[in-house]
Amino acid sequence: MLHIGEISICRINDSDYWVDPGGPFGLVPRALWSRVFPVTDDHLVKMSSNVLLVRTGGMNILVDTGYGSKMPEKQRAILRLSRPAGDLTDGLARVGLKPEDIHLVIDTHLHADHASGNTRYDESGRIVPVFPNAEYVVQRREYEDAMRPNERTRATYLLENYAPLVESGQMRLLDGDTDLAPGVRGVVTPGHTPGHMSVVFSSGGHYGVQLCDMATYAVHFERLGWMTAYDVEPLVTLETKRRWQKWALDYDATLFFPHDPYRPAGKLTHDAEGKLMVEPLDTTLLDV
Numbered sequence: 001m002l003h004i005g006e007i008s009i010c011r012i013n014d015s016d017y018w019v020d021p022g023g024p025f026g027l028v029p030r031a032l033w034s035r036v037f038p039v040t041d042d043h044l045v046k047m048s049s050n051v052l053l054v055r056t057g058g059m060n061i062l063v064d065t066g067y068g069s070k071m072p073e074k075q076r077a078i079l080r081l082s083r084p085a086g087d088l089t090d091g092l093a094r095v096g097l098k099p100e101d102i103h104l105v106i107d108t109h110l111h112a113d114h115a116s117g118n119t120r121y122d123e124s125g126r127i128v129p130v131f132p133n134a135e136y137v138v139q140r141r142e143y144e145d146a147m148r149p150n151e152r153t154r155a156t157y158l159l160e161n162y163a164p165l166v167e168s169g170q171m172r173l174l175d176g177d178t179d180l181a182p183g184v185r186g187v188v189t190p191g192h193t194p195g196h197m198s199v200v201f202s203s204g205g206h207y208g209v210q211l212c213d214m215a216t217y218a219v220h221f222e223r224l225g226w227m228t229a230y231d232v233e234p235l236v237t238l239e240t241k242r243r244w245q246k247w248a249l250d251y252d253a254t255l256f257f258p259h260d261p262y263r264p265a266g267k268l269t270h271d272a273e274g275k276l277m278v279e280p281l282d283t284t285l286l287d288v
């Protein structure tokens with residue numbers, strides 16, 4: 001467990017899976033990215049679902065919920081999805097928490113790899129919340145886009161992950177930057193999607209931010225021009241990153257990356273040649 005002032009944070013890896021590098025690296029030539037990121041012999045790169053468990057002010061908070069349990073077997077096989085340490089619920093159990101103990105779920109956005117773990121099928125096949133006592137929050141703009149998926153976004157915007165929660169009143173829609181818990185603030189960071197949200201932590205003069213898909217891997221935060229093919233507004237991502245790179249340096253902030261299996265957290269600094277780099281944090285501090 002890692003501390004930012006009074007706030008404690010740990011990573012629960014909900015799953016590992018493998019994707020075509022064209023997704024996370026987009027237009028970046030393979031000759032460049034393959035120098036800094038491992039690739040398998042059959043041309044796949046690894047992604048993790050780095051869910052954060054945040055504890056502050058007596059509240060247990062999740063930032064995103066990963067792929068959850070509803071994925072069809074065929075898609076699991078395509079992604080080679082594996083859970084060497086179990087899923088999000090198993091991770092919570094390792095720190096003595098049940099799904100009922102979660103007070104707040106912050107959905108950074110509603111893509112399937114972040115929000116599918118919001119809901120599950122019950123014994124009779126109905127969709128029910130995984131976290132029955134939690135309030136869920138997401139930006140209203142993200143919800144509106146997710147309710148009207150188009151030909152490019154409909155594979156990832158799956159209504160069963162969020163629509164029932166809004167209909168039942170369990171999910172609150174946010175209009176812009178919002179304080180969510182002591183020292184925890186949701187901030188709109190557009191680019192990956194227009195309503196994409198990052199989560200800022202501040203306590204006792206210490207700072208951190210779950211950048212989420214503003215920087216899918218740590219390397220995306222080191223290089224302004226590198227962004228994923230999943231971003232719907234890549235040039236907006238670039239300007240958002242520019243602002244938050246400066247913020248990260250100014251506040252010496254601990255940074256969290258949603259899909260990086262190798263550097264899930266770190267700090268932005270300069271290398272010997274003066275180039276920006278993410279100094280990784282020891283994951284044994286972070287993981288449960």
Ligand SMILES: [Zn+2]
Nearest residue numbers: 113114213258
């Ligand atoms: Zn993602």
